[in-house]
Amino acid sequence: MNPFIILSANEMRAAEKLAIDGGIASAALMEKAGEGVAHHAMRFWSKRPTVVICGPGNNGGDGFVAARVMKSAGWPIRVALLGKRESLTGNAKLMADLFDGDVVPFEKAVLNNCGLIIDAIFGTGLSRATEGEIKSAIGAINDNPAPVLAIDLPSGLDADTGAVLGEGSGAVVHARRSVTFHAKKPGHLLFPGRALSGAVDVVDIGISDQITAATGAQTYTNHPGLWGGLLPQPHWGGHKYSRGSVMVVSGGPLNTGAARLAARGALRIGAGAVTMLTPAEAAPVHAAHLTAVMLRIANNDEDVAKAMAASEHMPMALVIGPAAGVGEGTRAKVMAGLKSKAAVILDADAITSFADQPQTLFSALRPTDVLTPHGGEFARLFPEAAKLDGKLEAARRASKEANAVVVLKGADTVIAAPDGRALINTNAPPTLATAGSGDVLAGFIAGLRAQGMDGFGAAAAGVWFHGAAGQTIGDGLIAEDLPDAVPAVMRILFQKDQPEKNQAAAPEAN
């Protein structure tokens, strides 16, 4: 199993079909799924009275298998069915018939004195908001103090978007843990689904990686396992410019801090040289603050173009946006950047500046440039994509529209490339929601981009480092701390192989 792949409900159905076409019996898939749930329950909880609440479809079928396996292990198990037993069909009917214990119609009293509830009402087949008897059953599950183990997904949660389809206490199950099959679904990682799913375990049900690939799935959990090998490593023969040069466009004299945060982020993540491009009137403010970061006056787009031309021979990235100001001046500087060879990272005001003329921007962007909007900036630049269901599809559509990498920020940041690949980030602590945090992120991405990572890789690694830095700092985090936490994150990431690499690259002794 690929630990990073994420499958949508349709992709999961496609994988199941391919597995069945390849000779695996569909009942065998359900047997493995239910068995996996039972073993998980028995591993995480001591033996206790357990109620499995089964719905009308295959999620319920998994529930019947789990009930059978746990009963045969001596667990006190009851199954409560939502819907009519005679309406069960296919494998769900088969598994219901194979269960030889108590099956009762669901009523609230069935939950009395139980120690564990297994939610087998709906999984990937959820198609509308819960209502009626199902809604009150879910309400009763949530009111009960017993922990809930959700099969596949908490019932009521949309597998693809992480959204809850209905409203009120009976709209969705609040699970302590979830056991899913073959791969996580986007709903496990996108909020509010991430909070509703609890800890998620993935069970192998015998579907091969080749089948996963054949579904065309292109969504992954953001993790160093995907891009760690591409991270730039300093080498003995390098010098500051070969390690990549980053330029950051600053706002006016009262708006300089954001650009400095980006600049320090770029420097800490390993760019060899970082230059602040500043309007003349803001230069004294920067001069009073900056040490390793260089200063260059750039009052307008022509000056930005000259700065870029002067550095054309070196790997370079340009950050525009943090407190840059919204309007024609910023637009012109962005266009100057996009005409140069530098990779361009657009954040904040640079994004908002194009809200009224997105096509001007989109036609100039290149597929490895990076846009880092938060939700509000995203909706201004991509009003149509913002209407789509779910952050994942929104980011994917926007990336295609803009022809650039899009980092749609938040607690569940999504990174999307124009070719359809997308990542969901999971390591960001809530303390990262603080002023200036996004400016540092833009600097991280630029720093990695200037060191040779491509746009998607730099965005993925930048977002992950940002989360890891936030975790390292812990409570009390302010944006200024984030760049300075990078060395600690690097130490952890490279703990094992760093000394070896240094030896291999060391010049011969003479």
Ligand SMILES: NC(=O)C1=CN([C@@H]2O[C@H](COP(=O)(O)OP(=O)(O)OC[C@H]3O[C@@H](n4cnc5c(N)ncnc54)[C@H](O)[C@@H]3O)[C@@H](O)[C@H]2O)[C@@H](O)CC1
């Ligand atoms: N796809 C696969 O590869 C596998 C799927 N398995 C299980 O099968 C599940 C999917 O099964 P199904 O497709 O039968 O779907 P579900 O069991 O999730 O839902 C059952 C049916 O309920 C109805 N329904 C949906 N929303 C409703 C609502 N709000 N109120 C009332 N009725 C509603 C729909 O007609 C739906 O088909 C997965 O979540 C998983 O638990 C496993 O057995 C393992 C293999």
Ligand SMILES: [K+]
């Ligand atoms: K469920």
